[in-house]
Amino acid sequence: xxxxxxxxxxxxxxxxxxxxxxxxxxxxxxxxxxxxxxxxxxxxxxxxxxxxxxxxxxxxxxxxxxxxxxxxxxxxxxxxxxxxxxxxxxxxxxxxxxxxxxxxxxxxxxxxxxxxxxxxxxxxxxxxxxxxxxxxxxxxxxxxxxxxxxxxxxxxxxxxxxxxxxxxxxxxxxxxxxxxxxxxxxxxxxxxxxxxxxxxxxxxxxxxxxxxxxxxxxxxxxxxxxxxxxxxxxxxxxxxxxxxxxxxxxxxxxxxxxxxxxxxxxxxxxxxxxxxxxxxxxxxxxxxxxxxxxxxxxxxxxxxxxxxxxxxxxxxxxxxxxxxxxxxxxxxxxxxxxxxxxxxxxxxxxxxxxxxxxxxxxxxxxxxxxxxxxxxxxxxxxxxxxxx
Amino acid sequence: xxxxxxxxxxxxxxxxxxxxxxxxxxxxxxxxxxxxxxxxxxxxxxxxxxxxxxxxxxxxxxxxxxxxxxxxxxxxxxxxxxxxxxxxxxxxxxxxxxxxxxxxxxxxxxxxxxxxxxxxxxxxxxxxxxxxxxxxxxxxxxxxxxxxxxxxxxxxxxxx
Numbered sequence: 001x002x003x004x005x006x007x008x009x010x011x012x013x014x015x016x017x018x019x020x021x022x023x024x025x026x027x028x029x030x031x032x033x034x035x036x037x038x039x040x041x042x043x044x045x046x047x048x049x050x051x052x053x054x055x056x057x058x059x060x061x062x063x064x065x066x067x068x069x070x071x072x073x074x075x076x077x078x079x080x081x082x083x084x085x086x087x088x089x090x091x092x093x094x095x096x097x098x099x100x101x102x103x104x105x106x107x108x109x110x111x112x113x114x115x116x117x118x119x120x121x122x123x124x125x126x127x128x129x130x131x132x133x134x135x136x137x138x139x140x141x142x143x144x145x146x147x148x149x150x151x152x153x154x155x156x157x158x159x160x161x162x163x164x165x166x167x168x169x170x171x172x173x174x175x176x177x178x179x180x181x182x183x184x185x186x187x188x189x190x191x192x193x194x195x196x197x198x199x200x201x202x203x204x205x206x207x208x209x210x211x212x213x214x215x216x217x218x219x220x221x222x223x224x225x226x227x228x229x230x231x232x233x234x235x236x237x238x239x240x241x242x243x244x245x246x247x248x249x250x251x252x253x254x255x256x257x258x259x260x261x262x263x264x265x266x267x268x269x270x271x272x273x274x275x276x277x278x279x280x281x282x283x284x285x286x287x288x289x290x291x292x293x294x295x296x297x298x299x300x301x302x303x304x305x306x307x308x309x310x311x312x313x314x315x316x317x318x319x320x321x322x323x324x325x326x327x328x329x330x331x332x333x334x335x336x337x338x339x340x341x342x343x344x345x346x347x348x349x350x351x352x353x354x355x356x357x358x359x360x361x362x363x364x365x366x367x368x369x370x371x372x373x374x375x376x377x378x379x380x381x382x383x384x385x386x387x388x
Numbered sequence: 389x390x391x392x393x394x395x396x397x398x399x400x401x402x403x404x405x406x407x408x409x410x411x412x413x414x415x416x417x418x419x420x421x422x423x424x425x426x427x428x429x430x431x432x433x434x435x436x437x438x439x440x441x442x443x444x445x446x447x448x449x450x451x452x453x454x455x456x457x458x459x460x461x462x463x464x465x466x467x468x469x470x471x472x473x474x475x476x477x478x479x480x481x482x483x484x485x486x487x488x489x490x491x492x493x494x495x496x497x498x499x500x501x502x503x504x505x506x507x508x509x510x511x512x513x514x515x516x517x518x519x520x521x522x523x524x525x526x527x528x529x530x531x532x533x534x535x536x537x538x539x540x541x542x543x544x545x546x547x548x
Contacts, residue, residue: 028546038546128548177548299395299410306409349546372399376406 016132021355024339028349035378037366038349040177042241042322046278047289050240053281054274062273068265070098070249071276077283078249086219088227090251097257097264098271098279102207102235102248104264107133109203109231109250110169112259114139119167123154124357125325127177127205131357142167145359148327151316152179152359153187156194170200172220175208178356178365179325180301180318185218192223202230207248208321210239210290213298215319221252228253238321239290240282245275297322300368300375307379308366311386322369325353329362331386339364345388346381392421393430400434441527441535449523450479450495451502453510454488456518465489468515477505488520499523 006014028038045051069075075092082088090096099105106129110120116138122130123144134141144159146152154172172191175182183191195202204220221230235248248271250260264270301318308315308326315326328338335352342348353360368375391411395402404422408415425431440446457468465483472492473481480493492510496502502523511519527535 025546029544031545034545036541036545039543040547041543043541043543295391295394299391302412303406303409351546351548355548372402 012136012138016135021352024336024352027340028343031343031347031349034343034347034349035370035374035381036349037368037370037375037378038351039367039369041243041369042238042293043369043371044241044293046240046242046245047282047286049285049289050242050278050282054245054278057274057277062277064273066098066270066273066276068261068270069096070271071273071280074098074276074280074283075249077280078251081283082219082232082251086217086222088219088222088232088251091254094254095257096249096251097261098276099235099248099250099264100268100271101237101246102205102233103129104268104271105233105235105248105250105260106130106171106203106205107137108260108263109233109256110134110137110139111263112256113169113201113203117165118169119165120169120171121159121162121167121200122171122357123152123173125152125176125178125353125360125363126171126357127173128355130171130173139169140165143357143359145357146179147359148314148316148363152176152181152325153183154191156190159194159198162198167198167200169203170195171203171205173205173207175212175217175318175320177208177321178323178351178353178360179316180321180323181316182212182215182217182319184215185223188218188220188223192220192226195229196225200229202226203233204230205233207233207235208238209234211294211297211322212320213294213301217320231256236279236282239293240279240286241293242275242278242282245272245278247271247275247279297368300370300372303372304366304368304375304379307375308382311379311383313382313386322367324366324368325363326366327363335361335364342382342385346385348378348381348385390421392418393425396422396431396434437531437533439533439535439537442537448495448497449499449502450493451506451524452522453492453494453506454520454522455490455492455510455516457489458515458517459489460515468513471513472510475505475509477502477509488518 075096078096079090079092082090110133114137117140119140119142120134121142121144123146131141202220209217219232221227221232231250231252233250236242304324305315305317308324312330313326313328315324318324331338335354339350339352351365353363392407395407404418405415408418459465460467469481469490472478477494477496478492479495482491484491494502494505506519506521
């Protein structure tokens with residue numbers, strides 16, 4: 001008799017949604033000559049000075065493990081950056097941990113914070129991994145839906161009316177993937193007040209902070225009384241175009257960082273050293289490269305948002321990241337159907353909004369991390385598609 | 389620099405309507421500004437950047453020439469520079485600090501034509517008292533453009 005291998009598999013993993021989106025992704029990857037607005041990473045190469053510093057570090061034999069927490073030089077640079085940019089003081093020895101991208105930092109955070117069935121609030125549409133990592137850590141992910149009419153911002157009235165078990169953690173992500181939504185300092189202060197009242201802990205994923213266009217980014221931890229109840233998570237992937245390097249970091253209160261470091265040291269040991277040296281260079285000398293990329297994204301954003309609204313796909317003005325999140329409700333199609341047909345008919349790839357949570361139904365995510373020529377052509381094709 | 393100029397310097401084919409969208413300004417305003425820049429000769433002209441390394445039948449020869457000159461009273465280096473840069477063979481002409489005065493880029497259809505330009509036209513000018521000619525063997529990067537064939541997008545076509 002054939003052995004059923006499923007019997008050996010972890011039930012929690014089996015219960016995770018298989019991501020209906022995967023079949024669609026395979027379809028996209030299998031097609032040739034498409035224009036993809038579905039890419040969640042910068043179209044720029046990592047700036048050469050950063051790449052060159054990694055080559056130099058390899059040439060000089062920097063090929064070993066680093067301290068579990070990461071190179072102290074890098075932690076010092078991060079502390080300097082956070083102080084300079086957000087007036088946030090973190091002790092590089094004990095309050096900063098270098099991780100394998102933001103993904104690892106998020107996973108460590110929920111594992112270090114949650115006891116079985118603890119509730120984590122997640123405003124959605126949101127990045128795809130938040131809910132699964134909470135489930136895998138034994139927690140109870142609870143979505144808070146947001147709406148286009150409010151630019152997909154967290155609804156405080158909903159937060160305050162939460163029923164059932166008392167929530168423990170709120171995951172924030174701004175500027176947001178997939179909606180591009182961000183918050184002003186004033187809006188964040190209002191959120192902070194409620195957080196305080198509800199005695200929540202915040203994991204703030206600010207990976208797109210360097211790609212804020214309208215107003216300078218405010219770190220959640222920099223708000224009054226929030227530093228002690230916030231884990232700041234950030235990294236180098238988006239702002240510095242360093243996705244493949246897998247370097248992120250977490251900064252927060254020492255007890256949490258100690259707990260996260262324990263898990264990190266047993267599972268990961270340390271982030272790759274070459275990437276850590278590259279990240280050092282990025283913080284020391286990367287500002288010009290970052291601001292040039294930011295300018296370019298901002299212009300493309302203005303162009304694509306205008307274009308989408310003109311062809312009848314209503315789109316709110318995203319304040320950051322590199323995504324537009326237009327409504328496709330007027331077409332009468334659902335998100336998945338729209339994405340599939342657009343791919344088949346016009347060879348333009350977008351990501352159905354439902355990949356990011358139930359409130360994503362009726363929307364698609366378009367990445368403008370692609371050249372102006374392609375954006376122009378994609379808009380022309382989408383216009384033709386909608387007219388037909 | 390004005391964002392409009394930054395945008396046009398990268399891609400001169402963009403229409404005023406498109407630029408207006410990119411910088412969130414009125415198209416009439418953009419058109420007027422471009423006209424102003426053209427009139428003031430801030431925008432000199434619009435051209436296409438060629439990667440001549442890929443043109444097999446292009447046999448153009450370029451040389452960088454260090455020129456030592458005697459500056460003249462009242463006009464300094466400007467008068468002699470003008471004499472030099474008016475030649476159509478001269479593609480660029482810079483006044484330099486250091487061991488020589490003018491750096492001149494000269495282009496010709498072959499080695500001979502560049503050599504004869506230097507020996508017959510450039511060196512014989514009054515006030516020019518020395519030249520050193522460096523022939524260019526291969527171009528790797530020019531004015532910020534890396535001269536290689538197109539690279540495919542290395543990213544996977546779709547990701548979160």
